[in-house]
Amino acid sequence: MEKVGVPMRSIYDFNNPFTSPSASEIDELADKSQSLENRIASLNESYETLKRREVELTEWRWVLREAGGFFDRARGQTEEIRHSLDNDDAPLLQDVEHHGEGEAAAAADRSFSVMNIGFVAGVIPRERIAAFERILWRTLRGNLYMNQSEIPEPIINPENNEEVSKNVFIIFAHGKEIIAKIRKISESLGADLYSVDENSELRRDQIREVNTRLSDLASVLRNTKSTLDAELTAIGRNLAAWMVIIKKEKATYETLNKFSYDHQRKTLIAEAWAPTNSLGLIKSTLSDVNDRAGLSVPTIVNQIKTSKTPPTYFKTNRFTLGFQTIIDAYGTIKYREVNPALPAIVTFPFMFAVMFGDFGHGLILLLAAVAMIYFENKLLRSKLDELFGMIFYGRYIVFMMGIFSMYTGLIYCDAFSLELPLFKSMWEWDTNDKGELGPNSHRIDGYTYPFGLDWRWHGTDNDLLFSNSYKMKLSILLGWCHMTFSLMWSLVNARYFKTPIDIWGNFVPGMIFFQSIFGYLSFSIVYKWIIDWNARGQSPPSLLNMLIYMFLQPGTLEPGTAPLYKGQATLQMILLMMALICVPVMLFLKPWYLRREHNKARAMGYRGIGESTRVSALDDDEDEGHANGGRQSFGDDDDGVAMITQDIGHGEEHEEFDFGEVMIHQVIHTIEFCLNCVSHTASYLRLWALSLAHQRLSIVLWDMTMKIGFGFTGFVGSIIMVCIFFGWFMLTVFVLCIMEGTSAMLHSLRLHWVEAMSKHFMGDGVPFEPFSFKTLLEEDPVE
């Protein structure tokens, strides 16, 4: 098949590649492929025989032609030789002269037999010719006359389709034995010998005959080939479908092999995980199959009670798939744990948009995503290259990103780095003595710009001063919101898994610690904003210094500054104390509680299997290992997963309670949590840094291209403008949207994986791997 190169139809041409094959289909397929194989084999065989005949005939034709040439050339020489041999045989010579050319040749030919010279003619591969010559020379001690010439066109070997270039040779020698020897040698070297007649007329007849046979053969060959081709194309059209059916059948049997056989009751028993809410579907499908197959024995579905942790399975649709993949890439969610993918549907693109905020760029993203979603079905079937395939996979993520980027663009008042004057500005330019506008401005009394940043900041000298302060605080506040939100999920998890110690030993002290420092910082930021400091006639205190003094000299404020509010120093003191108290609580409460539970269980005489404390101890260990988050705890991660899988293998789910180990885990968890509160809050400043970079880059791009373009006027100016616009747009799409977008996406990804998921994610689940023809075919596609 490959030899001929017949194309196959793609599997998508068949209406429904994912349905299961029926039994009759397979039998039919087996019969069909059997008969087809026989037919193809016989066709191939006859084709090859014919081809071989053709090659032989071609070679013979070449031999005849070339040998004829040798004889003609040799004639002159023989005449000379003959002259020397029988000098007085004049009448014969005259006779030759009298009877024209043909007779002369015949006479010359005849003279070979007179001289007792025999010859061998044949064809040999060109690379062997040197060896052939040498061997002949040595064995015959030079008693031969050899002539050879190359066949200009390569000869095709029918068995393996290789091209071989060959030479025609003809050897003259004395004596029957020598000729026989030459024959043997040449045959052993892979030469094909052909009979050539000395008589030139006979030779001509031979050539004619060979030619007619060749042409006959060629027509037969053509017919055979066309039937063969037709047969192969017919197969090629269906081969993909057949391969799919075979693959499905193979996978089904592999799964069936996993069933265990009950000898006493003569039944097959399959144990498998199934989603609870599709149990009904499973039962009805099985009974359907039973009815259709007409079996007398029904298939029975039973639910088995087990202490093993079931695998994690989340039903996804086209929209949620991308987000679920993001989360699954970090770790498999523990069974029945809160799925972080659900809030990530919003928070992931939103964090992206905070860094990518530009109305125009957001619009480009949105349009691209809408186009991909619109042509979804077509694109799903076609083969995409790696990069585009990745973007297409996340098309709904890009869609959400586009929407939120447009929103944050409106908030930042940026569209391709230009301002968007949607509402009346809250600033008016002052007029100076000469009646000119600026440089200072004043505020319209009692009016605040209603939506987003005021557009009048665009292009001002102190634009960066204002927007940096705003975006920095925005990042801190959003980070605080996101982390508090994520921390709440650990409460939900603890409540679901009924581990109150996780609430009192981890969640509550952690929350108090976090809020008393960073919640207070967020509160101060907002408080500082809503106080009208100008009206008070005070200069507001710096929040950064406030935080530093809160730690370095508790109970005092920065010298020389007014307090934010009354009793600030005392409140800060109390908050700090609360945070400090939470540390030992977090450190000791949980290990102590676990130890007490364990001892209590021991005292009551519980030992061996099914100790509730042990199970919970295991859970807690895992919890600590994973709640740490960050890169440091990857080692723990592996251990946890390995242990769980081992458990499934052996069906044991408890281990010895080791107080030291629990304590170490808790110490690591506490230290990491406290340090991470600081570092993660700082980490959210990337929102500010990236949005600043994005905005500045798009401003620079605009100034370097379009702004220069506007300087030209007239006809030439318009042409220049078109070129510049093209360049600007290309750079906008590739640099600002694709490059910057990728970097913003990676940062958003990090914020979710590290900053948010470390607050609640356990992630020691085992993925659910249902048997599906669809995934089977996707993993190993039929080419």
Add this chain to the structure above:
Amino acid sequence: MANGWAPFIGAIVVAIFCAAAWFLAPKGENQTTWRSTLVLSAVSMYIMWLITFLAQLHPLITPYRPGLRPEH
């Protein structure tokens, strides 16, 4: 027009939107997705707007721009 009460008005609007999203979300197996996505989007957009609004409520610096053209 827009004064100190705006955040509360915005909060009420968002609350109404969230309630509507909660009750009007399409029924079926995707109901949770609909609800959480709509509510969370509304809340995060509101927070973003609120922060921006509050930052400009009592700004400490004013725009400074030399070299303005008269009509600007």
